[in-house]
Amino acid sequence: MEYLAAQFLAHQKLQEIAEMNNWEDFHQVIIFLIGHITLTGQASFETLKYIFQLAEKAVVRDGSYDFWWKFLVEAKKQKKVGEIIARKHLPRDIWHLYEVKMIVPGLELLISTPAKIETLKIEVDSRVDPYGIENLWEVMKELRHKLRGRYGKENPILTELHFWHHNEYKCERPSDELLLTLHPWGHLTNLTGSLGEQEEGKEILNYCFKLKTLRVRLCSLEAVICLSVSLEKIYKSIRNLRVTLDFxxxxxxxxxxxxxxxxxxxxxxxxxxxxxxxxxxxxxxxxxxxxxxxxxxxxxxxxxxxxxxxxxxxxxxxxxxxxxxxxxxxxxxxxxxxxxxxxxxxxxxxxxxxxxxxx
The missing domain is CATH 3.30.750 (Transcription Regulator spoIIAA)
Known part of the structure; x- marks a missing residue:
């Protein structure tokens, strides 16, 4: 019904539709509407202006990453649409992705729009293993390639990762692989999670010189040794170290x-x-x-x-x-x-x- 309603609206005068109120319950209709407009080749600057007005009337708040990612996908990731979303509807400087439904869309928007941010905070509560979030692992692996030229060692994103499930429960797959995806675009400042056994000389935290708070579960002697090696290099920046020795x-x-x-x-x-x-x-x-x-x-x-x-x-x-x-x-x-x-x-x-x- 929402799809058909959007299809009908796409053939009406968008200026008149944009003057209508009570769009709060029709977010999906707006998403389908931009899709129909795009498919029919009507996505001009003027029509886009009216559809963004609908989104404002629907009270789509800034930082609704899941809504804006679906909106951008329906718009075939048009550059001009991405620019408007980044400029007017995404937070400046700090992004906090704290719900499962917003984490992957937020990262996709970071890739697909010209958003400029200073701090990225990803937080997954203890009920969810981050490796179980659909497409999260795949998207994070892509970040080093997709963000090349925008973020790197000279202008990194200060990044916080809070994987509470890894910190509160003994998991076969620690946070290591997700941490490795930060290089070179993200400088880790705070970590909640777990650390495993890494190859000697390739300890994950060796070069995290901006790390301030570290809260990790360690499930083996080798994991403690790896952390100890890293701390010899980076301990001066760390204000709080909390370790769970689960063996x-x-x-x-x-x-x-x-x-x-x-x-x-x-x-x-x-x-x-x-x-x-x-x-x-x-x-x-x-x-x-x-x-x-x-x-x-x-x-x-x-x-x-x-x-x-x-x-x-x-x-x-x-x-x-x-x-x-x-x-x-x-x-x-x-x-x-x-x-x-x-x-x-x-x-x-x-x-x-x-x-x-x-x-």
Whole structure:
């Protein structure tokens, strides 16, 4: 019905149609209308003006990337249409693509219009694996070729990537391949996701000198080593480093390298129990660079979620990690913690200066 309605309207006087109100529920009709106008060869400057007026009456907001991408496709990606969309209907400077339906259309518009932006923020919530978003992987692979001459090492787009699914769940396919697509057009400034094992000398973050916030899940010793190598080069720019170490206590804690930071290191270790407490101490000491004669900034915040820790194990950790954990210990446990237990732990806080938070 919407298609047929648009076909009918295409043969009417567009000036009169553009004077009509109440177009809010007819976005798809407008998209089909530009398609019919284009197919019949009527897409002159004058007719385009009236169709864009319809879009304004339909309250198509600036930044409706999915609408404008469909509009441009129906217009056969005409250069003049892309120029109008970029100039009048897309945000200037900063693009935030935070809904699944807008991510790929937003990237397609970046490719197909002369839009000039400074910052690109892509955010995928924890319910969705970004590799499962239709065409996202394919479009991101094309960006280095499609943006050549517009964005590069000399004039990059400052890019934030937030892949919450990769950060909150253990995934077979980490964020690595998506990160690689940023070269050379995008300079990574903030990352939420996961990192895997890369070939020595080709660590993904080696040259991310503008990186400020890094929140990643690491599922192997090799992944921690790769991150450590990169941090030796880029740590000065990083303000906050949050790592989730999602591997079992079978990994030798003394093989773990230090994670060089400016003092804002947060470590999360999920799924541990009392038998792992000595291992946890060794892990935090090593990644916080508190071993031998080599001392680092330590770990500002240690998070032990989804654990089976008793109160006695928590008190053991507080004692052993004094001056290693510098601010806070957060514990989520399925063991019964009584009021007396909480009071006994609270008594240690003043002596150790570690604030304990029961999640």
């Amino acid at each position: 079992s206590s079978e990994v030798n804690a003394h093989d773990l390298p230090s994670l060089t930071t400016n003092g804002n290191l947060e470590v999360t270790i999920p799924g541990i129990s009392d038998k792992d407490k000595e291992w946890v101490v060794a892990v935090v000491r090593n990644v916080g660079c508190q071993r031998g004669n080599k001392r680092g900034q330590g770990c500002r915040h240690l998070v032990l979620d989804k654990s089976e820790l008793t109160c006695n194990a928590v008190k053991y950790l507080i004692h052993k990690l004094t001056r290693v954990v510098t601010e806070k210990l957060s514990v989520e446990t399925n063991c019964n913690i009584t009021v007396e237990d909480e009071e006994s732990v609270a008594a240690l806080e003043n002596r150790t200066h570690i604030s304990v938070n029961w999640i």
